[in-house]
Amino acid sequence: MKTKITKLSAALTMLSVAQFSPASETPAASPDALLLTQVQIVDVDQQTIRRGAVLVKEGKIAAEYSAPPANFKGQTLDLNNRWLIPGLIDMHVHAFGNRAPHAKSDFAGTEKIAQRVLYAGVTGFVDLFGHEQGLINARQQQRAGAFLGADIYSSLSCLTAPKGHCTEYGLKTRTMSTPEEAITQVQSLAKAKPDVIKVVYQPSDDQPSIDKATFAAIVQQSKQLGIKTIVHLKTWQEVRDALEVGATAFTHIPGTPIPTGLADKIANAKMVVIPTMTVHTDLTDFLFDKTVIAPELLQAMTTPAIIAGYQSEETMKKWGDREAKWRKQDAQRTANLAALVKAGVTVLVGTDAGNYGTIQGYSVHREILKFTQAGMTNWQALAAATTRSGSFLGIDNTLQTGAQAAL
Ligand SMILES: [Zn+2]
Missing domain, CATH: 2.30.40 (Urease, subunit C; domain 1)
Known part of the structure; x- marks a missing residue:
């Protein structure tokens, strides 16, 4: 209270x-x-x-x-x-801290990040994978009033194949190879009350992935337990599979042109999209646009070393000639998002903060801006950053009487 x-x-x-x-x-x-x-x-x-x-x-x-x-x-x-306005919600973060190229990482930890991002107007975030027990503890302590900060929601774990994406960070995660293993894992994780279930499904990738039957079992079991699923994926074919198995949402946006008619299918199925435009496209601006790394708000969100890393000599030596190439790729992703927006898909603000090209808190504002660049009205972009996310999480943040006072 x-x-x-x-x-x-x-x-x-x-x-x-x-x-x-x-x-x-x-x-x-x-x-x-x-x-x-x-x-x-x-x-x-x-x-x-x-x-x-x-x-x-x-x-x-x-x-x-x-x-x-x-x-x-x-x-x-x-x-x-x-x-x-209602407080901003970031639907996709890894709240351990911030990383940047050629810079000492800012391992602030979930509690400090929750405190910091509030300064950027962010009153809630969804951590989509970190240290499972650490996240359980942080969320529990916060809900008991032990520390202040943005409200912590979390998938707690990341469901993936053995040696699949999420296993490369040296953190324990939940792996599975069969539908039976998937059901057991979902049931076991559900005891810790994840706010959502995070699934990695990307058979197209070099890293191993769960197969479609295992994917379907995760989604089905989560549904039975009343928990929404957010799927990390890479291609439009994987989006089609996610539609077929009935996942609630997918996160990231494929970089190839969206196939004709698919945006309408996503809209009709009421599948939610958390495109994380910043993690895909903002590295470009962090490297090549001085105004993006200048704001005072950014200085308050992380360490000077992280900010300096983006335009350092070493970083430029490595990527300094990439601007034209990256901008072309970024424009394709923006066009894909524009197609989803035009079709009326529910698109939510999420940054994938914790990765290169993002800063916890600050990037929420960048993501909102990118939504307007993909054709959302300012009102739609505000809703995508606030009440739409609230309703996904089952919380009332509408500013109406009775709503939570996260402002
Ligand atoms: Zn992520």
Whole structure:
């Protein structure tokens, strides 16, 4: 409860808003009540902006008023006509920290990352593979109120083939070769209450992959247990297979042109896409665009060494001649995303932060920008970063009365 209020405070302080000021005439009746006045409430789903006041109580939106109620007993914060939006959610991260080419890694850890990204307006993220027990502990401690920060959601593990993708990082993960093994693993993982199930399915890749029958068994068993599946894949054929077995979502976006008609099939099946445009395309801008690595927000998100790594001499020696080639590939991915957007597919913001070309927190803003470059309206991009992700995770972050106060 208190966590949410303090989180709000941190996010607002980030916007250089004045600190809490006790209401002058009356003593606070509830230490948990906070009235936000002179707010422009950005209603992402209604696509409208209202002026008013918002009461936050016990971690939830308790009421909305067109004018602040008289004799309010509690703390007030005058937002002076600033916009209020639901907190941003990153649907695909590895929250151990940040890595960059030719730079000492920033192994901040899940707890510190959760605290840091709040400064970037990110109030929730989904970790799609790290240290299983570490993630269980971090999530549990946070939910018990031991530390503040963006809300941690996680797949806890990564279901993959022996020696398949996810096994190369030196972390223990769950591997399987048959549908029977898959069912056992899903049932065992479910005991730890993963927020989603992460599956690696990429028979096209050099690394070993689970086969289609094993893939189908994972999806089916997860469905029976009421857990959504997010599939890491590489090609449009793998997307077709994911449609066939009924996966909830896929993550990453293939680099070859999307086959005719496939976007409509994805839309009709209501399959969700988390394209992670930043991890695919932002390395280009991190290397070749000075303005992308300049913002103050970025400086607050990671170490100077990580930022310096992107345009260092060594990095440029290795990749300095790649810009034209990479930009061409990036444009193809943008065109693919544009086809999905045009077909009305539900596309969610996820960065794959933890990998090259991404910075935890900062890249969420980059991903939103890239969505608009692929044809989303600003309203659609905002929804993709907030309420659409909330509804995928089964949380109400709409700013309506009763919604969680992650702002
Ligand atoms: Zn990932």
